[in-house]
Amino acid sequence: MADPLSAEANLLGALALVLTDQMAAAGAAEAGESGAAAAALTSLHQFLDRPTLDTLRRVLGLTHSGAVRLVNRLEAEGLVTRAPGADGRSRAVTLTPAGRQAATRVAAARAAVLERALRGLPPDSRATLHELLGPVLAAIVQGKDGGAWICRLCDLPACGRDQGRCPTANAAAARFGVDQTGAS
Structure with a gap:
C-alpha cells in the first residue's frame, strides 16, 4: 500500500490542477486553439528562435504527427510560417506578426490567472x-x-x-x- 498523502502534497495537487485548468482555458481562449497552441505560441515568442518542427515537438511534448497538425492549424490561421531550416532538409517555424500578438495575449491571460491566485497573499x-x-x-x-x-x-x-x-x-x-x- 502506498504511503498516505500529506496535507501539503494534497493541497499542492489541488492548486496545480485548478491553475492548470484555468491557464489552459485562458490560453486557449486567447490562442483560439488548444493548450498546445498556446504553449507553441508562447515558446516561439519567449525562447525558440526559428526552431525545427522536431525541436518544437520536443518542447511541447507532442508526437511528430501531432506537431505537424498543430503547425498546420497555426499556419492556416496566419499565426506561424515555415521556412527552410538551417540544414536545408528541415523546416523552421516562426511567428508572424499576428502570432506575436496572439502570444502576447496568451501571456497576459496566464499572468492574470496567476496573479488572481496570489491576490490573497x-x-x-x-x-x-x-x-x-x-x-x-x-x-x-x-x-x-x-x-x-x-x-x-x-x-x-x-x-x-x-x-x-x-x-x-x-x-x-x-x-x-x-x-x-x-x-x-
Missing part, C-alpha cells in the same frame, strides 16, 4: 512562496525524464533566467550541463 508571504517553489521546481527537473518542457508557458523575464535566477534552468544546467539561459 501579503507581500511577505509571496516572498516566502517564491523561496519555497524554487527547490520544488528544481527537484522536479532533477527527476524529469523527457516530456514537455516546464518553461513552455513561462514568462522568462519574470523568472530571472537571464540573470541565472531561474530554478528550472539552473537545475537543468546542473543535470544536463546546458547553458542556464536556455529553456528547460
